Structures are given as C-alpha cells and as structure tokens.
Amino acid sequence: MDKKRANLEQALNACKKETTGLLKVFLGYAPGVGKTYTMLNEANRRFKRGEDIVIGYFESHGxxxxxxxxxxxxxxxxxxILYNNITLTEMNLEEILKRKPKLVIIDELAHTNAPGSKNRKRYEDVLEILNCGINVYTTVNLQHLESLNxxxxxxxxxxxxxxxxxxILEDSEVVVIDITPDSLRNRLQRGDIYKEPLIERSLSNFFRKGNLTALRELTLRQTADEVDEDLEEYKINHDIHENWSTVERVMVSISSSHQSQRLIRMGxxxxxxxxxxxxxxxxxCTHRFSPADTPNKLDTLNKNILLAESLNATVKKLKGRSxxxxxxxxxxxxxxxxLIIGHSKRTTIQKFFRGSTINKLLNHSKNIQIIVVPYE
Structure with missing residues (x-):
C-alpha cells in the first residue's frame, strides 16, 4: 500500500472542499431490501436525461x-489482481479517475479490497474518487456501521x-430503502435474494423476523438522527437559539484492555x-500499586484510542494517583x-489497598448517570 496515501481524516477534510464530489448512500437494514435495484433505477433516469454516468462496480448476487x-x-x-496464484477482480480505481465521469455507481461500500490494491477498503477508494470531483452513488447495510458493531x-x-x-454517512446524502420484515422474508422464500440451499438456513438465522424488526428499527432511528442534524442546521441558518432538545454529554473511561472497544462503541x-x-x-495512573505498562498494553491502548477517534470522540489523557x-x-x-465504565478487574489485594474505582465514582459524582458494563 502506498505510504503517501492520505489517511481517513485527511481524505475526509479534503472531501469538504468545494471541488469535491457528492456522495449519496442507499442504506438498508438487511440484504435484499432493494438498495442496488433502487440505486441503478435512479442512475438510469439520470442517464436518460443525458448525464455522464458509469458503473464502477456492480454486484448482482444473481x-x-x-x-x-x-x-x-x-x-x-x-x-x-493476482494473489496466491488466484485471479481476483476488483473495481478499477485508476480507470475511473482517468475517465472522470460526472457520476460513478459503486456497489457495496464496506467491501475489503484484494491484497495488492491501492487502498485496503472500498470506502477509501470512494473518498479518493470524491476528492477528484466525481459524484458517487453507493450502497451499504446498517450492520456495517462501525458504531453499531x-x-x-x-x-x-x-x-x-x-x-x-x-x-462517512454523516457527510453524505442518505436514502433509506425500507420494506417490512414480512415482505423481505417473502422475497427470500421466493428465491429473489438467495438460492437454495441458503433460503431455509437464512430464514432461521439472520432473517428471523425478530432480527429484521430490530435492524429495521435501528435503521429508522439512524434516519431520524439525520433529520435531527438537518433541523439543527436549519436553526443555525435561521438564528434560532431556543433549546429544542435535552443537552447530554457522554464520557467513556477506557484502559489498555481490548474490552474497552465495547465501551467506546456503546458511548x-x-x-x-x-x-x-x-x-x-x-x-x-501514577499510584505505586498501579500495574506497570507493557508493550502489549500500550499497543492495545493505542488501538482503543484510534477506534475512539474514528467514531468522532474527543480523546483526553489524564494523569494522577487516583x-x-x-x-x-x-x-x-x-x-x-x-459516564460509561467497565466493571472493575482489580484483585482483592488491590481493592484492599486502593478501594473500588466504581464505588468511589458513585460516592463522589453528582448528577451523573454511571453506566457499569460487565466485561465479556
């Protein structure tokens, strides 16, 4: 991979320039709701009006x-792309940039590119395309959003x-493709989504009605959040200062444990x-009984910080004995x-000398809701 390639933050900042292309995301709560179908349908309408549109990547799933x-x-x-004596096919990023259409259709935003590609993830390809002033239509399912993992x-x-x-979705136009769970299950049973023998197995696993109902609700809530952002922008543009919603502030306490990633996503x-x-x-922590840092611990802590930054958190480092x-x-x-914190992992001896962090937080915090999450 090219070491000079811009990181995600640099690419996103570049995408905010006036010369940047526009991103439109067709979002669904499960496979088969009609994301790609709807995206292509809209692209065809625009193509008939004479717009310069090409397909960069398309996945029909049969x-x-x-x-x-x-x-x-x-x-x-x-x-x-040849990898381990196997020929893999990927979107041709270089050819798209060379062709430079007004709009390019790119299916499956969350796809991981084959080894040897310029970028590791397809969304990084999309950011590069947008940065060249090309508009992009793409698709993604809700389960691929990092914060909902x-x-x-x-x-x-x-x-x-x-x-x-x-x-990436926050900076784009999002179109939710929605059908009822019963209708989606009917599509699956007719063989319109998967072929046998996947149908019965899918109906009793991922495509259970309870699963689909919960995923659909999450998607609709995601849409409501986007509408709320539009409302906030409207208030700013029209100089409206009334507080129309409850002001909350969320804080997550992390450590060098990989379990902290669960807390970060919850926050x-x-x-x-x-x-x-x-x-x-x-x-x-500078307390003399505090466990010493190790290279593995520091590496895990750094990964936790990177995840927090990718989810738009403000990361703060504190220092002290307590x-x-x-x-x-x-x-x-x-x-x-x-305040979200993981369940204490201190030993009995550590608790004897230093007490319980959770108990101290409960005793000394005022008007703060403490959410204690048990580690898996």
Missing amino acids: RQDTIDQLKDLPQIPLKD DVIRQITGVNVNETVPDI SVLSKKYKCAFYVVYVD VSKELVKFAHDTHITK
Whole structure:
C-alpha cells in the first residue's frame, strides 16, 4: 500500500472542499431490501436525461431483477489482481479517475479490497474518487456501521468484520430503502435474494423476523438522527437559539484492555442518540500499586484510542494517583451527564489497598448517570 496515501481524516477534510464530489448512500437494514435495484433505477433516469454516468462496480448476487436494471449504463471494466496464484477482480480505481465521469455507481461500500490494491477498503477508494470531483452513488447495510458493531452482534449473533466509519454517512446524502420484515422474508422464500440451499438456513438465522424488526428499527432511528442534524442546521441558518432538545454529554473511561472497544462503541451510540458531545478518557495512573505498562498494553491502548477517534470522540489523557478522582474532576468540569465504565478487574489485594474505582465514582459524582458494563 502506498505510504503517501492520505489517511481517513485527511481524505475526509479534503472531501469538504468545494471541488469535491457528492456522495449519496442507499442504506438498508438487511440484504435484499432493494438498495442496488433502487440505486441503478435512479442512475438510469439520470442517464436518460443525458448525464455522464458509469458503473464502477456492480454486484448482482444473481438477482435477475437487479441485473435487468443495468440497461444501457456503461461499465468500467474490472481490474484483475493476482494473489496466491488466484485471479481476483476488483473495481478499477485508476480507470475511473482517468475517465472522470460526472457520476460513478459503486456497489457495496464496506467491501475489503484484494491484497495488492491501492487502498485496503472500498470506502477509501470512494473518498479518493470524491476528492477528484466525481459524484458517487453507493450502497451499504446498517450492520456495517462501525458504531453499531456490538449492537448488531447482540441482535443477530453475527460478528460483522467489514465496517465503515460513521462519519462517512454523516457527510453524505442518505436514502433509506425500507420494506417490512414480512415482505423481505417473502422475497427470500421466493428465491429473489438467495438460492437454495441458503433460503431455509437464512430464514432461521439472520432473517428471523425478530432480527429484521430490530435492524429495521435501528435503521429508522439512524434516519431520524439525520433529520435531527438537518433541523439543527436549519436553526443555525435561521438564528434560532431556543433549546429544542435535552443537552447530554457522554464520557467513556477506557484502559489498555481490548474490552474497552465495547465501551467506546456503546458511548458512540449514546452520543448519536442524544446528538451530544462524546468524550473518551484514559488515566495514566501514577499510584505505586498501579500495574506497570507493557508493550502489549500500550499497543492495545493505542488501538482503543484510534477506534475512539474514528467514531468522532474527543480523546483526553489524564494523569494522577487516583483514577476515580481524575475521572470525577474531568466529568464535573466538562458537565458530563452519562459516564460509561467497565466493571472493575482489580484483585482483592488491590481493592484492599486502593478501594473500588466504581464505588468511589458513585460516592463522589453528582448528577451523573454511571453506566457499569460487565466485561465479556
């Protein structure tokens, strides 16, 4: 991978320039709701009006109705990449940039590119295309949003490895493609989504009605959040200063444990729900009984910080002899209303000499809701 390639933050900042292309995301709560079909349908209407549109990447999953929507849309030939003596096909980023259409259709935003590609993730390709002034239509399912990773796993039992930073959707136009869970299950039973023998297995697993209902509700809430952002922008543009919503501030206390990632995602979901400030805080404890840092611990802590930054958290490093004292002071100074912390992992001896961080937080914090999350 090219080391000079801009990181995500630099790419997103570049996308805010006036010369940047516009991103439109067709969002669904599950496979088969009609994201690609709707995206191609709209692209065809614009193509008939004479707009310069090409397909950069298209995935039909064998669905004939979707394939029929290709019609006369021109396609950029895919690129062959040889990996371990196997030829893989990927979107041809270089050819798209060379062709420079007004609009390019790129399916499956959360896709991971084959080794040897310029960028590791397809959303990074999309950012590069947008930065060149090309508009993009793309598709993604709700379960691929980074902040909802733990929630999706809890609902469906499926661990989604391919994720997209939420900030990409926040800076785009989002179109929710919605049908009822019963209608989606009917599509599946007719063979319109998957072919046998996947149908029965899917109906009893990911496509259970309870799963689909919960995922649909999450998607509609996501849409409501986008509408709330539009309302806030309207208030600013029209100089409206009345407080139309409750002001919350969410804070997450993390450590060098990989379990902190669960807390960070939970905090991100809460901050998005309340449209509020989101802080991720860690304390460099100088107490003599505090466990010493190791290279592995520092590496895990750095990964936790990177995740927090990718979810738009304000990361703060504190230092002091007492973890609870530093957390309480920061929480009060910043007017935190909700504090998320993991269950204490101190040994009996550590608790004897240093006490319980959770108990100290409960005793000394005022008007702060303490959310204690048990570690898995």
